[in-house]
Amino acid sequence: MRKVTDAVRLVSHAATAFEPRCRWLAIGRSLLAFATLTEILFTPDSALFADATGLTSGMRCDTVRSLSLWCLDSGLTGHVLISRIVAVGTLAIVGAGYRPRWTCVPHWYVTYSLAASMTVANGGDSAAVVLTLLLVPLCLGDDRVWQWRAPARPLGARWRGSAFAAQLVIRFQLCIIYVTAAVTKLADPAWRGGSAFYFVANDPYVGIPTAASQLILPTLDTPWLIRSITWSVIAVQLFIALTIIGRRRLRSIAVFLVAALHVSIIVVMSLPSFGLIMIAFSMIAYGGEFADIAAEKREDHRRGLAS
Numbered sequence: 001m002r003k004v005t006d007a008v009r010l011v012s013h014a015a016t017a018f019e020p021r022c023r024w025l026a027i028g029r030s031l032l033a034f035a036t037l038t039e040i041l042f043t044p045d046s047a048l049f050a051d052a053t054g055l056t057s058g059m060r061c062d063t064v065r066s067l068s069l070w071c072l073d074s075g076l077t078g079h080v081l082i083s084r085i086v087a088v089g090t091l092a093i094v095g096a097g098y099r100p101r102w103t104c105v106p107h108w109y110v111t112y113s114l115a116a117s118m119t120v121a122n123g124g125d126s127a128a129v130v131l132t133l134l135l136v137p138l139c140l141g142d143d144r145v146w147q148w149r150a151p152a153r154p155l156g157a158r159w160r161g162s163a164f165a166a167q168l169v170i171r172f173q174l175c176i177i178y179v180t181a182a183v184t185k186l187a188d189p190a191w192r193g194g195s196a197f198y199f200v201a202n203d204p205y206v207g208i209p210t211a212a213s214q215l216i217l218p219t220l221d222t223p224w225l226i227r228s229i230t231w232s233v234i235a236v237q238l239f240i241a242l243t244i245i246g247r248r249r250l251r252s253i254a255v256f257l258v259a260a261l262h263v264s265i266i267v268v269m270s271l272p273s274f275g276l277i278m279i280a281f282s283m284i285a286y287g288g289e290f291a292d293i294a295a296e297k298r299e300d301h302r303r304g305l306a307s
Contacts, residue, residue: 018164019155020138024287026097026147028280029107029135033095035276036111036128040087045080048118059117069113087114097147104139108132124274130173131281137166164288171245171285178241182234191234194227201268208268236261244285251286258282 039048049059049070059080061071070083087110093099094107111132115125141159144151155163185191190199201208236257243254259282262275 020163028283030095032280033091037091065116068117070117100139100142124277137162167288175241178237182237194230197230255282
């Protein structure tokens, strides 16, 4: 019973001393907005909302999807363009870091709207919806004009507990994502046998781009290299899942591994938005400080301004 009481006291102290407003949150949040922004800017409507014939009529507006930004004004002429402009403007403001308190909910809404209405949302879009929702408790208490400025005073007491809980959920959510990815691969004979990466690299749709294929593909004819790459992907995903819920130093290793893994995926599979979303996810999961560390940084910031 005493151990339970001590654990509750420790968690309570951590929650009251928690400070989410660090540079990692700012960078991760902007990168997340930028990733979604690239999807909207560089993907035509005919691809985002295509039906089986490739026409721009595959937009999903049934059930709760009818609340999507792309469905609210569907009776207006040019509504897709209007929705695109609103989404781009919102994401640009979020990416710039202006007024986190007032932009966190619109950020989630735009992200949700895109994932809900587009014909085929990838895993990154689904992860972004969950992450932007979890960012709301982290940002609602943030009264700064710009997220890049150091906090002038501690976070309000009523916001610290909810921010701490959201931060923990973000870390465990990322852990679940990578555990699921690794276990799913282990259930596939091609991944267990060590040959899966060969088929991924040679896939005509998501494989190595043509410009790099002549340089990279010949090296993949070596069986031991293919097996090493295939199994290393599973090992890295499991290691990320374990370290992202660990202490700060372990979480920093997880961020490095996520960046390395998804930059490789961007190069090999040409999935930039997915990779950027997962890198942003790891940065935000890494973030979060405690009051004593944050106070030292605020004091250093004041000294810098005074000098």
